[in-house]
Amino acid sequence: MKLCKxxxxxxxxxxxxxxxxxxxxxxxxxxxxxxxxxxxYAELLAEEYKHLYPERAVNVQGxxxxxxxxAVESGIADIGMSSRSLTGSELDLWAVEIAKDALALIxxxxxxxxxxxxxxxxxxxxxxITNWSxxxxxxxxxxxxxxxxxxxxxxxxxxxxxxxxxxxxxAVVLNSNGAIRQIVAGNSNAIGFISLGLxxxxxxxxxxxxxxxxxxxxxxxxxxxxxxxxxxxxxxxxEEPLGDSPTRLFIDFVLSEDGQNLLKGEGLIPIFx
Amino acid sequence: xxxxxxxxxSGIVFFALALSSVSALVLITVFIFVQGIxxxxxxxxSNFFGMDWSPDRGMYGITPMIVGTASVTLGAAILGVPIGxxxxxxxxxxxxxxxxxxxxxxxxxxxxxxxxxYGFWGLTFIxxxxxxxxxxxxxxxLAASVVLAIMVLPTIxxxxxxxxxxxxxxxxxxxxxxxxxxxxxxxxxxxxxxxxGIVAAVILGLGRAIGETMAVIMVLGNSPALPRSILxxxxxxxxxxxxxxxxxxxxxxxxxxxxxxxxFAVIMILNIxxxxxxxxxxxx
Numbered sequence: 332m333k334l335c336k337x338x339x340x341x342x343x344x345x346x347x348x349x350x351x352x353x354x355x356x357x358x359x360x361x362x363x364x365x366x367x368x369x370x371x372y373a374e375l376l377a378e379e380y381k382h383l384y385p386e387r388a389v390n391v392q393g394x395x396x397x398x399x400x401x402a403v404e405s406g407i408a409d410i411g412m413s414s415r416s417l418t419g420s421e422l423d424l425w426a427v428e429i430a431k432d433a434l435a436l437i438x439x440x441x442x443x444x445x446x447x448x449x450x451x452x453x454x455x456x457x458x459x460i461t462n463w464s465x466x467x468x469x470x471x472x473x474x475x476x477x478x479x480x481x482x483x484x485x486x487x488x489x490x491x492x493x494x495x496x497x498x499x500x501x502a503v504v505l506n507s508n509g510a511i512r513q514i515v516a517g518n519s520n521a522i523g524f525i526s527l528g529l530x531x532x533x534x535x536x537x538x539x540x541x542x543x544x545x546x547x548x549x550x551x552x553x554x555x556x557x558x559x560x561x562x563x564x565x566x567x568x569x570e571e572p573l574g575d576s577p578t579r580l581f582i583d584f585v586l587s588e589d590g591q592n593l594l595k596g597e598g599l600i601p602i603f604x
Numbered sequence: 605x606x607x608x609x610x611x612x613x614s615g616i617v618f619f620a621l622a623l624s625s626v627s628a629l630v631l632i633t634v635f636i637f638v639q640g641i642x643x644x645x646x647x648x649x650s651n652f653f654g655m656d657w658s659p660d661r662g663m664y665g666i667t668p669m670i671v672g673t674a675s676v677t678l679g680a681a682i683l684g685v686p687i688g689x690x691x692x693x694x695x696x697x698x699x700x701x702x703x704x705x706x707x708x709x710x711x712x713x714x715x716x717x718x719x720x721x722y723g724f725w726g727l728t729f730i731x732x733x734x735x736x737x738x739x740x741x742x743x744x745x746l747a748a749s750v751v752l753a754i755m756v757l758p759t760i761x762x763x764x765x766x767x768x769x770x771x772x773x774x775x776x777x778x779x780x781x782x783x784x785x786x787x788x789x790x791x792x793x794x795x796x797x798x799x800x801g802i803v804a805a806v807i808l809g810l811g812r813a814i815g816e817t818m819a820v821i822m823v824l825g826n827s828p829a830l831p832r833s834i835l836x837x838x839x840x841x842x843x844x845x846x847x848x849x850x851x852x853x854x855x856x857x858x859x860x861x862x863x864x865x866x867x868f869a870v871i872m873i874l875n876i877x878x879x880x881x882x883x884x885x886x887x888x
Binding site: 367395396397398400401419474479480481482483486489500501502503504514518521 | 656657658659660668727732735740741742743821822825826827828829836837839846847848849850851852853854856857
């Protein structure tokens with residue numbers, strides 16, 4: 332009998348401990364999870380938010396767009412970050428665009444090629460164009476780098492550049508903006524695409540953003556509608572957060588002038604001009 | 605009475621804790637299979653073992669990844685096994701005891717380096733080196749093989765050294781008494797006698813190479829295509845999962861679990877083989 336008591340007591344304690352631990356976290360923290368492309372910006376926003384309102388805490392995690400959306404669906408996270416548009420059953424969720432992010436094609440600064448047409452980029456990524464001399468550069472092979480299947484950056488690139496053609500499966504696949512940036516910065520024959528905000532990054536070796544159809548990838552050109560290679564950054568929630576819930580307060584801050592200016596300063600394109 | 609209850613109680617506690625580790629294995633196995641099997645069934649074997657991995661279009665062919673895993677593991681074996689074996693022979697037979705005192709902890713330390721550090725080192729040192737002297741981007745089978753060869757050394761060295769040391773003294777003494785030189789003794793008596801231990805060491809080492817993810821994801825290039833040379837990028841079964849899990853949903857996610865099933869089967873076969881070989885030796 333005593334044995335049962337022990338076991339019963341342990342179970343009660345465990346259950347009690349777990350529920351209180353989870354409960355207390357959900358009450359005070361806003362948990363944001365998802366796209367690794369949005370994550371660095373969300374972290375900055377969370378930092379600034381905490382600075383302004385020390386009593387409110389925001390916890391930012393990565394995982395990927397789909398993981399973030401799943402986390403919102405299952406109630407693990409309050410806000411999911413997505414760097415791609417919602418599809419299928421995800422459209423039932425509530426979403427708000429917090430900024431736009433342009434994609435820039437980057438090469439090594441020593442590469443003499445400074446601009447490409449969309450057709451040339453397509454040719455490079457399908458494998459029709461294999462040598463830099465075919466697009467006005469040195470006689471050297473082109474090393475293409477792309478993102479992994481399912482990545483928001485890759486789907487945006489496929490949608491806007493590749494049209495209906497497929498990226499050659501021989502292209503090197505890396506799974507973060509940072510990794511692509513590092514390889515391109517170290518090899519004068521490589522080409523890749525990353526978030527515009529990460530092209531000029533203090534403290535890292537430089538890379539060169541290419542002009543596309545004669546238009547440089549800059550915030551101004553995106554706002555003016557000249558540069559069309561961009562995708563939305565979304566905050567997703569299970570349902571529209573109400574008036575003064577912690578989630579709503581954080582989203583309101585992100586959409587406020589302060590929040591938007593912060594994002595603009597980091598190279599994103601704010602939703603209000 | 606109280607004492608008896610206490611005795612029983614402690615027995616139950618230990619049993620429960622032991623059970624939890626075994627049930628973790630069962631839980632994980634069941635979970636992978638439940639998640640992965642439906643995809644293999646719905647996509648069909650010819651799709652799943654096809655050549656084309658492109659989840660956006662419902663193509664889940666993992667043959668390039670199987671070839672990738674095989675080629676990287678083979679590369680690691682070609683580079684790592686001779687070095688590891690020679691090192692273990694040296695440690696067991698030639699090294700003076702002060703040198704053993706330095707080498708053994710050093711090799712164990714090698715096993716303690718986190719794989720992400722190996723990967724980072726490979727990315728900043730091996731990859732640019734290959735790119736500079738052999739051409740290409742450097743993200744290649746060769747780069748991954750070099751990194752993995754170093755990572756499997758501790759396993760190969762320590763297990764084969766132990767199996768050499770564990771041989772009965774009489775083998776060596778008898779051979780030397782018959783007039784064999786030291787090298788002849790090692791080559792024709794000790795190595796054949798320790799064969800099963802050495803084979804097990806190699807298999808376990810290669811198991812580690814096959815299962816490694818973080819280090820290879822950084823240096824492999826990850827293209828889901830059949831390689832044409834050792835300077836080509838490939839994707840392994842593990843990196844396929846590690847690379848895409850963050851953004852995968854629906855069928856794509858199931859396909860990654862299905863990749864896990866194949867990986868699971870390969871590793872299981874290797875481990876069972878290694879256990880079988882070592883057990884056979886004990887029986888003899």
